[in-house]
Amino acid sequence: MGNLISFSSTMLYTAFILYLIATFFFGFTIRDKHTSTSKGSKGVAAKIGISLTIAGFIAQLTYFITRWIASGHAPVSNLFEFMTFFGMTIVLAFIFIYFIYKLTVLGLFALPVALIIIAYASMFPTEVSPLVPSLQSHWLYIHVTTVSLGQGILAISFVTGVIYLIKHIDQSQLNWRNFSLEAVLYSLVLFIGFVVITTTFNTMDYSASFEYKNGSKTYTTEYNLPALAGPNEGILLTEGVMEPWFETPAWMHGADAGKKFNTLVWSFITGTIIYGLVLLILRKRIGAAIQPLLKNVKLDLLDEITYRAVAIGFPVFTLGGLIFAAIWAQEAWGRFWGWDPKEVWALITWFFYAAFLHLRLSRGWHGEKSAWLAVGGFAIIMFNLIAVNLILAGLHSYA
Amino acid sequence: MKNIKCDCGHVNPEGTVLCESCGKPIEGNQHIDGNDNKRLLNMRYDGTARRSQTYNKSIVDKIWSFFSSVKVGVWLIVIALVASAVGTIFPQEQYIPIDAVSRDPAVYYQDAYGILGQIYYQLGFHNLFSSWWFLILIALIGVSLVICSLDRFVPLYKALKKQKPQRHHSFLSRQRLFSETEEVTEEEKQKVINSLKAQRYKINEENGHVLAEKGRFSRWGPYVNHIGLIIILLAALLRSTPLFYTNEYLWVREGEQKVIPGTKSEYFIENKGFILDLYDENDDRFKAALEKQGTMVPSNFQTNAIVYKQSEDVVTGAEAQLEKVTEDEIRMNHPLEFEGYKIYQSGYQLNEVNQMTFTIQEIENEDGEPLAEFTIDVTDPKAEYELDNGFKVEINEFFPDFYLDSTGPKTETQFPRNPTFIFKLYPPNSDESETSFVGDVISAAEALGINTEAVELNPMGEVLGQFATNLDATGENEYKISIQDMDFHRVSGLSIRKDHSLPFFGVGALIFMIGVVQGMYWQHRRVWIRPTEKGLMLAAHTNKNWFGIKKEIENSIENTNIKMVDDQQELDE
Numbered sequence: 001m002g003n004l005i006s007f008s009s010t011m012l013y014t015a016f017i018l019y020l021i022a023t024f025f026f027g028f029t030i031r032d033k034h035t036s037t038s039k040g041s042k043g044v045a046a047k048i049g050i051s052l053t054i055a056g057f058i059a060q061l062t063y064f065i066t067r068w069i070a071s072g073h074a075p076v077s078n079l080f081e082f083m084t085f086f087g088m089t090i091v092l093a094f095i096f097i098y099f100i101y102k103l104t105v106l107g108l109f110a111l112p113v114a115l116i117i118i119a120y121a122s123m124f125p126t127e128v129s130p131l132v133p134s135l136q137s138h139w140l141y142i143h144v145t146t147v148s149l150g151q152g153i154l155a156i157s158f159v160t161g162v163i164y165l166i167k168h169i170d171q172s173q174l175n176w177r178n179f180s181l182e183a184v185l186y187s188l189v190l191f192i193g194f195v196v197i198t199t200t201f202n203t204m205d206y207s208a209s210f211e212y213k214n215g216s217k218t219y220t221t222e223y224n225l226p227a228l229a230g231p232n233e234g235i236l237l238t239e240g241v242m243e244p245w246f247e248t249p250a251w252m253h254g255a256d257a258g259k260k261f262n263t264l265v266w267s268f269i270t271g272t273i274i275y276g277l278v279l280l281i282l283r284k285r286i287g288a289a290i291q292p293l294l295k296n297v298k299l300d301l302l303d304e305i306t307y308r309a310v311a312i313g314f315p316v317f318t319l320g321g322l323i324f325a326a327i328w329a330q331e332a333w334g335r336f337w338g339w340d341p342k343e344v345w346a347l348i349t350w351f352f353y354a355a356f357l358h359l360r361l362s363r364g365w366h367g368e369k370s371a372w373l374a375v376g377g378f379a380i381i382m383f384n385l386i387a388v389n390l391i392l393a394g395l396h397s398y399a
Numbered sequence: 400m401k402n403i404k405c406d407c408g409h410v411n412p413e414g415t416v417l418c419e420s421c422g423k424p425i426e427g428n429q430h431i432d433g434n435d436n437k438r439l440l441n442m443r444y445d446g447t448a449r450r451s452q453t454y455n456k457s458i459v460d461k462i463w464s465f466f467s468s469v470k471v472g473v474w475l476i477v478i479a480l481v482a483s484a485v486g487t488i489f490p491q492e493q494y495i496p497i498d499a500v501s502r503d504p505a506v507y508y509q510d511a512y513g514i515l516g517q518i519y520y521q522l523g524f525h526n527l528f529s530s531w532w533f534l535i536l537i538a539l540i541g542v543s544l545v546i547c548s549l550d551r552f553v554p555l556y557k558a559l560k561k562q563k564p565q566r567h568h569s570f571l572s573r574q575r576l577f578s579e580t581e582e583v584t585e586e587e588k589q590k591v592i593n594s595l596k597a598q599r600y601k602i603n604e605e606n607g608h609v610l611a612e613k614g615r616f617s618r619w620g621p622y623v624n625h626i627g628l629i630i631i632l633l634a635a636l637l638r639s640t641p642l643f644y645t646n647e648y649l650w651v652r653e654g655e656q657k658v659i660p661g662t663k664s665e666y667f668i669e670n671k672g673f674i675l676d677l678y679d680e681n682d683d684r685f686k687a688a689l690e691k692q693g694t695m696v697p698s699n700f701q702t703n704a705i706v707y708k709q710s711e712d713v714v715t716g717a718e719a720q721l722e723k724v725t726e727d728e729i730r731m732n733h734p735l736e737f738e739g740y741k742i743y744q745s746g747y748q749l750n751e752v753n754q755m756t757f758t759i760q761e762i763e764n765e766d767g768e769p770l771a772e773f774t775i776d777v778t779d780p781k782a783e784y785e786l787d788n789g790f791k792v793e794i795n796e797f798f799p800d801f802y803l804d805s806t807g808p809k810t811e812t813q814f815p816r817n818p819t820f821i822f823k824l825y826p827p828n829s830d831e832s833e834t835s836f837v838g839d840v841i842s843a844a845e846a847l848g849i850n851t852e853a854v855e856l857n858p859m860g861e862v863l864g865q866f867a868t869n870l871d872a873t874g875e876n877e878y879k880i881s882i883q884d885m886d887f888h889r890v891s892g893l894s895i896r897k898d899h900s901l902p903f904f905g906v907g908a909l910i911f912m913i914g915v916v917q918g919m920y921w922q923h924r925r926v927w928i929r930p931t932e933k934g935l936m937l938a939a940h941t942n943k944n945w946f947g948i949k950k951e952i953e954n955s956i957e958n959t960n961i962k963m964v965d966d967q968q969e970l971d972e
């Protein structure tokens with residue numbers, strides 16, 4: 001068993017590396033002066049890029065299957081497993097869309113998004129965990145995999161939306177639009193900040209325990225990052241480690257609020273430093289630095305793919321996120337809909353993309369506005385995947 | 400009705416934007432679809448007359464126009480979206496955690512979230528999804544859907560049915576994809592037509608004018624999916640009637656047989672045994688995770704149950720005759736089904752108290768023989784117990800599920816989960832009573848580090864009794880009442896559901912899915928060819944996926960002189 005699990009982890013690691021290398025090859029393809037989908041050496045680079053991506057996908061699929069065999073249940077039952085699977089569906093959706101449109105610049109942006117998500121996921125507990133009775137249903141896999149696939153396809157609209165905005169928005173002087181775009185890019189860097197800081201202190205085996213009260217009960221919690229924000233009215237138990245600088249405010253409730261808040265503060269600090277360094281190196285906004293690379297990309301094609309990805313992803317998401325979810329809830333709890341936060345956010349996502357599709361029916365919502373909407377939709381998806389689990393936590397026990 | 404006659408001779412109904420027959424823009428109506436000042440024609444409804452855009456006089460017209468506007472529809476959807484998000488800021492009432500200080504919403508929101516929580520509660524957001532205004536909002540979306548679909552479906556249907564291959568040149572040149580080639584041979588033209596045919600276009604030719612069309616059925620996708628949505632909304636309406644939906648909850652102790660609520664006392668259920676299985680902490684696969692979590696993780700809860708039905712041929716007055724209907728294991732994700740009902744494993748209580756035995760001793764002589772002993776059936780306590788040696792015990796107060804808050808002792812529920820008593824003890828031949836406070840075994844157990852939710856207390860009844868609270872309120876008592884032994888049992892929490900609305904939801908969902916797939920995964924593509932003196936005009940339209948149609952046109956004009964269509968799209972910005 002142990003062997004299979006470690007083989008499985010190696011495959012995930014392999015996939016990660018392959019995606020990373022593939023990204024560089026896709027990077028080559030856009031440095032061409034003439035065209036972004038051309039032949040010649042750039043065409044070779046694109047071929048290598050997509051081949052590596054497919055190889056990475058197969059490696060990740062191997063991870064998924066072997067972990068399934070080892071644990072006896074589909075590995076979509078905790079945050080780590082679920083998020084890595086989401087990374088995988090983004091790659092799958094990318095491969096699919098790539099073969100329709102042959103647009104190499106997609107790889108340069110879609111793969112990093114998948115990489116960030118997989119790296120982010122790996123910061124959470126990766127042990128194989130047992131399934132509580134409510135999750136022991138085939139509908140769990142059917143539901144989770146379908147939603148995730150839908151979200152992966154919708155994520156492609158985010159990718160093309162961002163490329164559209166970077167290319168289209170005037171960067172000659174700071175304005176509201178390029179500021180907002182920069183904020184989107186900055187928030188991606190925050191995820192990298194989280195990964196970097198967590199990895200750093202994990203390799204140092206940092207640990208500090210606190211005792212704190214929540215309601216009438218006393219809990220202990222283990223911090224793996226030095227406590228900038230200690231638990232509210234917490235007492236540091238470990239000796240010889242840093243005292244917290246301040247306390248987590250009392251209105252932040254929920255399980256382990258202090259630890260999560262501390263992690264958030266660290267991610268912001270680290271992410272901001274990384275962002276600052278990047279600015280120093282580039283000497284301009286990230287958006288402004290990337291813009292010239294996109295010279296050969298056609299805006300109307302990007303807009304078309306944004307819309308197409310939503311058109312393809314919406315039915316899949318509806319099926320997985322609402323219909324299969326309802327069937328499972330009916331089997332497990334005897335009620336197919338219960339307004340728990342996870343369900344409500346799936347509904348919000350659905351409403352949002354329905355609004356997107358209806359807006360596309362009228363003139364004036366194509367182009368930049370669509371691109372912004374695609375970014376907004378992805379923000380909602382990420383909110384549902386991360387914030388709802390960590391903050392609003394409903395019945396869905398990924399935590 | 401003012402009809403409009405086009406140059407081509409066709410008579411169009413009032414409000415038509417593009418002639419139904421030849422597609423020529425009708426002067427004076429171009430504002431309706433926003434075609435004025437634009438090079439391209441709005442093709443969404445093929446320029447047909449729609450009621451909402453045509454009549455705007457009576458109240459009915461105004462309401463109709465209002466609800467058939469996509470803008471209004473989108474606004475309604477966006478408002479519902481924002482409202483839903485608001486509903487997740489704090490937990491809804493049914494999700495107030497069990498271990499909250501108080502589950503009374505009036506207390507909970509303020510206590511847990513301060514002033515914001517208080518406001519949230521007072522605005523009624525703790526029950527947002529069943530509030531009247533949320534329901535009205537959903538109903539408005541439904542109305543909008545119906546009107547919107549009707550407004551467009553009929554005219555669109557007519558327009559697509561009536562199409563003629565021959566179209567006005569201004570109709571072609573104002574399509575997004577258009578080209579004009581000066582010189583084209585008949586052979587080349589035939590090649591294009593054949594190639595389109597090979598790509599599964601249906602060809603309609605008339606006097607050299609060609610209309611090649613495919614995927615028209617995908618235009619009906621939105622209407623199909625909207626019908627699905629309406630069925631779902633109607634199903635939700637049905638579900639709010641007891642005829643279609645019952646939802647009851649029942650606690651059954653092990654060995655107990657109870658009437659199933661919501662079945663008009665027709666059915667009974669017997670709990671033959673409740674099983675709680677935990678994951679083995681030595682299981683190789685989960686060892687690491689279990690160690691990290693530090694708590695026990697259940698792998699299964701299950702009730703072995705038998706369902707009985709009262710037989711029909713009961714002689715009135717005689718004992719009810721029970722007939723076995725079914726026997727099954729009720730587990731999470733595995734409900735028991737019988738005759739339209741489903742029973743779900745919804746909860747359990749490991750340590751509900753059954754019986755408690757108390758002893759009375761002199762405080763002076765604590766280690767001596769007890770003077771009297773009595774047993775209370777906690778599920779049905781008597782008011783008074785007459786004991787040996789002339790003692791009498793009166794139950795002054797009884798808290799089945801005891802807890803203490805700032806205002807004093809309370810009971811959480813009426814189930815004997817933590818029974819606690821205030822006794823009045825009358826010694827032999829005395830009218831004066833002593834007051835004793837005895838119970839709260841659960842706190843005693845937790846103080847010992849026992850997790851009472853995961854561990855069965857039954858074998859420990861005698862030991863735990865010694866640690867139970869035992870208070871002498873006045874400090875003047877001569878006698879002490881203490882717990883000698885207690886007997887726990889396991890109780891299973893079952894939900895009983897009957898839901899005849901499910902098939903309606905299922906059908907609605909299925910139709911919705913068919914509709915979206917039909918509308919999203921296929922596209923309605925049309926190519927027009929209009930002969931000119933020596934050459935031809937080529938124009939094309941699709942409702943989505945322009946990339947796809949361009950590829951098909953490219954294929955069809957391969958090896959001919961015909962010019963590839965220009966994409967005249969205007970990205971409005």
Ligand code: HEM
Pocket residue numbers: 351354357358360361466467468469470471472473475476540541543544547548551618621622624625628915918919
């Ligand atoms: C949550 C509710 C709704 C959902 C999920 C929904 C879904 C859809 C979908 C998926 C499409 C196809 C879009 C496309 O082909 O790109 C569509 C089209 C449409 N919807 Fe809705 N819709 C909803 C509510 C409404 C409402 C309230 C209205 C009324 C204003 C409306 C009016 C329309 C119209 C006019 C079309 C275009 C029909 C056509 O192209 O012929 N929808 N809807």
